[in-house]
Amino acid sequence: MRIRIEGRVQGVWYRGWAVAExxxxxxxxxxxxxxxGSVEVLLIGPAEVVRGMIETCRQGPPSxxxxxxxxxxxxxxxxxxxxxxxxx
Numbered sequence: 001m002r003i004r005i006e007g008r009v010q011g012v013w014y015r016g017w018a019v020a021e022x023x024x025x026x027x028x029x030x031x032x033x034x035x036x037g038s039v040e041v042l043l044i045g046p047a048e049v050v051r052g053m054i055e056t057c058r059q060g061p062p063s064x065x066x067x068x069x070x071x072x073x074x075x076x077x078x079x080x081x082x083x084x085x086x087x088x
Contacts, residue, residue, distance in 0.1 A: 001042075001043050001050050001054065001071055001072070001073065001074055002040065002041065002042050002043075002071075002072040002073075002074035003040070003041050003043065003054060003057065003069050003070065003071050003072070004034070004038050004039070004040050004041075004069070004070040004072070005038055005039045005040075005041065005057055005060070005066055005068075005069050006037070006038045006066070006067050006068040006069070006070075007060075007064065007065045007066040007067035007068065008063075008064055008065040009037075009038065009039045009060060009064050009065075009066060010033050010037055010038075010039065012060070012061060012063035012064045013061050013063065014031075014039050014060055014061055014064050015031045015032070015033065015039065015084050016084070017060065017061035017064075018031040018039070018041055018057065019031060019082055019083065019084060021053065021056055021057075022041075022043065022053060022082040023081070023082050025045070025049050025052065025053055026045065026049070027043050027044060027045040027049060027050065027053060027082055028044040028045060028076075028079045028080065028081060028082055029041065029042035029043050029044045029045075029077075029079050029082050030042050030079055030082065030083050030084065030085040031082075031083075031084055031085070032084065032085045032086060032087050032088060033087040034087065034088055035087070035088065040088075041057065042074060042077065042079065044076050044077075044079060054069065054071065057069060
């Protein structure tokens with residue numbers, strides 16, 4: 001699943017937080033900032049674990065304020081582990 005997170009999500013350590021949360025759940029994928037101010041995340045793993053991560057992303061780290069999450073079905077891109085990737 002690919003998600004796009006809107007709100008106050010850049011400059012609040014959202015990406016680093018997402019990496020730690022996803023790794024703790026043993027998910028694969030990546031997180032990156034987007035030029036429009038949102039954060040994009042690719043989550044690869046068991047459906048129930050991905051769903052739990054999406055719900056956790058609705059809260060985010062303490063300084064974040066999530067106003068909306070868009071869920072987009074996605075294919076496994078072969079990512080190894082979970083990392084931050086360059087912004088787009």
